[in-house]
Amino acid sequence: MSNTAEFGLCDWGTSSFRLWLVDGQGKTLSEVRTHQGLGSMADRSFSRVLEQHLAQLGASSDLPVLICGMAGSRQGWQDAGYSTVPLTVNELLMSPIRIAGERDIRILPGVCQRSPAYDVMRGEETMLLGAVRSGQLKNGLIVMPGTHSKWVSLEDAVVTGFSTFMTGELFNLMSTHSILRHAVADAVGEIDEHSPAFIAAVKLMLSGGSLSQQLFTVRSTTLLSDCTPTASASRLSGLLIGAEVAACHQQTSQRQVMLIASGSLSALYRQALTLAGFAVTLVDADEAVRAGLFQSAQTLWQRQEEQHHV
Amino acid sequence: MSNTAEFGLCDWGTSSFRLWLVDGQGKTLSEVRTHQGLGSMADRSFSRVLEQHLAQLGASSDLPVLICGMAGSRQGWQDAGYSTVPLTVNELLMSPIRIAGERDIRILPGVCQRSPAYDVMRGEETMLLGAVRSGQLKNGLIVMPGTHSKWVSLEDAVVTGFSTFMTGELFNLMSTHSILRHAVADAVGEIDEHSPAFIAAVKLMLSGGSLSQQLFTVRSTTLLSDCTPTASASRLSGLLIGAEVAACHQQTSQRQVMLIASGSLSALYRQALTLAGFAVTLVDADEAVRAGLFQSAQTLWQRQEEQHHV
Structure with missing residues (x-):
């Protein structure tokens, strides 16, 4: 049987x-x-x-x-x-x-x-x-x-x-339908949790950055500096995940978190959570x-x- | 001549x-x-x-x-x-x-x-x-x-x-392309700066609310209470304008602001700025x-x- x-x-x-x-x-x-x-x-x-x-x-x-x-x-x-x-x-x-x-x-x-x-x-x-x-x-x-x-x-x-948190949906809409799509181009699949752009964006949000204010910098940074689409996509991802982790970090005294995720999301969230000072246990x-x-x-x-x- | x-x-x-x-x-x-x-x-x-x-x-x-x-x-x-x-x-x-x-x-x-x-x-x-x-x-x-x-x-x-701040673009994308569009339906033109939903949403953001966290409540409030599309649209508008005003209020010691706007936006912003404690001068x-x-x-x-x- x-x-x-x-x-x-x-x-x-x-x-x-x-x-x-x-x-x-x-x-x-x-x-x-x-x-x-x-x-x-x-x-x-x-x-x-x-x-x-x-x-x-x-x-x-x-x-x-x-x-x-x-x-x-x-x-x-x-x-x-x-x-x-x-x-x-x-x-x-x-x-x-x-x-x-x-x-x-x-x-x-x-x-x-x-x-x-x-x-x-x-x-x-x-x-x-x-x-x-x-x-x-x-x-x-x-x-x-x-x-x-x-x-x-x-x-x-x-x-x-x-x-x-509407993090994933915001990322999808921003990278495909907003003015930011030109900056991100086709680099959505190339986001790297170790990229300086991702890490800097997470840290910016952890230090109290405002999401609707920081989002536009994905465009202006591309217009005024030689920022690659991969860096722009990593920055966008870091701002959104960072905003989520920052809000939760502020709302709880817990410093241990169980992360239930698969694929590339688990690496990005583990990085952002760790930057915020959470101890992370990963579950598939x-x-x-x-x-x-x-x-x-x-x-x-x-x-x-x-x-x-x- | x-x-x-x-x-x-x-x-x-x-x-x-x-x-x-x-x-x-x-x-x-x-x-x-x-x-x-x-x-x-x-x-x-x-x-x-x-x-x-x-x-x-x-x-x-x-x-x-x-x-x-x-x-x-x-x-x-x-x-x-x-x-x-x-x-x-x-x-x-x-x-x-x-x-x-x-x-x-x-x-x-x-x-x-x-x-x-x-x-x-x-x-x-x-x-x-x-x-x-x-x-x-x-x-x-x-x-x-x-x-x-x-x-x-x-x-x-x-x-x-x-x-x-990407406030206007976020509002358009959220109300037409996101999961929130069902809640907002066709009520985008009916937002009222005096509506309790608009005012409550602005106050929530002024007291430190997280934007990507609060956005989803536009949907859940519709699912779990009898919230009209007009109230949902007013709530969405209040969250986004509130997030913008809250961030600027925090970043400056200025308490006087010149608002350069036309149409319905001027009434919504004037309300949100006033709720934050700004003295507002309106210019068309x-x-x-x-x-x-x-x-x-x-x-x-x-x-x-x-x-x-x-």
């Missing part, structure tokens, strides 16, 4: 679709990654897309599937609602909704905060669950960078609050979300099975 | 074209405003567009024309270069370049700063000249809101430095740029005429 899939686990976000078939120990048997995020689902063919990928991976017709992410938003497959902070880490895996149909498909709810400020997350709560449980972390500050970067406070295994984002989905699936369906056997 | 045009004065920016024919006293005899900014001049037909409008206003073929704004940029008609701060207000009207051709057409240079940070302006220096000379201001802080908002420091009639932006162009034209061509008569 160890080579037979026990669950399908799916992270369905705004810009990407990831599906893993895992065995009873959480080991990945097969997987698929595509760009079929919500943004490309104008025809709302959620069921068809999921079933096609399940079939391609050889999943049986009764394999249960657990989904997290924007598929559970109002604009997604079906609104899975929100759990509200404060809540315990264990409560993060509670109450997925069930999609009507033959196959047992569930979508995990997002998490919302109503005070001190309104905030929402959807998908990151599952990543958080996976990272925190595997690391046995009970207290701390967790950052999950991305389009909408999330900072979460954990106290005695209770998620007490969180905050979202991909592994974390899969681990979170597996823990939820196990709790959900094994409990049901036990109830069944009683 | 008083009804005969003495000069053509033109403010040619990124998104707009404005041309005034004025008499020897600076009185406007006729004018035209179009959206033929640089952005719509892909065919680079600057000469044709200008001559068409001059002909339509009945200008003689030897009427001299003075231009300020982005027409003098690298991407414009001809690069008019930059003057460098520090410089006196009188130096702002120096050394326009001449366009080759029959008619005497000149473009005023922009102004740049190389220290403490690189910065540039093009067009605002002429507006500043008009506002400052007409008001006899020798010391003070001047703000010119817009796509790229400019803050200028004046000491003993010397422009000592300036700083650019349209009148200021025309006055600045007229002063430059007078100095330029009357001096030449005098030299001619010697």
Whole structure:
């Protein structure tokens, strides 16, 4: 039985679709990654897309599937609602909704905060669950960078609050749609966490720089000095990541942070966090979300099975 | 002769074209405003567009024309270069370049700063000249809101430095291209400087709020409360204008500011500046740029005429 899939686990976000078939120990048997995020689902063919990928991976017709992410938003497959902070880490895996149909498909709810400020997350709560449980972390500050970067406070295994920064989306808009696109040109892929431009920009923001004021310097520096597109892109990235890290550094006395990230973002954030004086523990984002989905699936369906056997 | 045009004065920016024919006293005899900014001049037909409008206003073929704004940029008609701060207000009207051709057409240079940070302006220096000379201001802080908002420091009639905020461009990008566009919907034209959402957002930024953190609350507030598009747009505007005013308030001990603006922006900025504790003097932006162009034209061509008569 160890080579037979026990669950399908799916992270369905705004810009990407990831599906893993895992065995009873959480080991990945097969997987698929595509760009079929919500943004490309104008025809709302959620069921068809999921079933096609399940079939391609050889999943049986009764394999249960657990989904997290924007598929559970109002604009997604079906609104899975929100759990509200404060809540315990264990409560993060509670109450997925069930999609009507033959196959047992569930979508995990997002998490919302109503005070001190309104905030929402959807998908990151599952990543958080996976990272925190595997690391046995009970207290701390967790950052999950991305389009909408999330900072979460954990106290005695209770998620007490969180905050979202539009860092990734601002970077994308600035580098493709704003006047800064001429300065950055095609160098977005060449940003280096060790570049002097990146480091100087992070330090500028850590010392109290104003974001909307500093952004324009990406253009004026190009106009008045021989600044390469790579340096401009690194400066833009440093200003935005620096603004985020500076704000959080100021708002907390925590100096340890768990960074849940993958790829080049993890190197950039680790550098910026270190420059701010944070001690950083890195957790792979991909592994974390899969681990979170597996823990939820196990709790959900094994409990049901036990109830069944009683 | 008083009804005969003495000069053509033109403010040619990124998104707009404005041309005034004025008499020897600076009185406007006729004018035209179009959206033929640089952005719509892909065919680079600057000469044709200008001559068409001059002909339509009945200008003689030897009427001299003075231009300020982005027409003098690298991407414009001809690069008019930059003057460098520090410089006196009188130096702002120096050394326009001449366009080759029959008619005497000149473009005023922009102004740049190389220290403490690189910065540039093009067009605002002429507006500043008009506002400052007409008001006899020798010391003070001047703000010119817009796509790229400019803050200028004046000491003993010397422009000592300036700083650019991407406030207007950020507002446009956020309200049309970002995830916040759903919250703001079509309410961009309904922002009210007295709305509680605008005022609360300005105050939040004045008390040290982080811009990239607060921007996302425009979305989450819509998702979790019954917040109207008008309130969301007012909140977005308040966060961005508030971030700008907060940064400048922190960076200067000046508490008097000259606001050079037109239309709805002047009401929003006046409100935000007042909330920050600034005493505000309002100058109409349209009148200021025309006055600045007229002063430059007078100095330029009357001096030449005098030299001619010697």
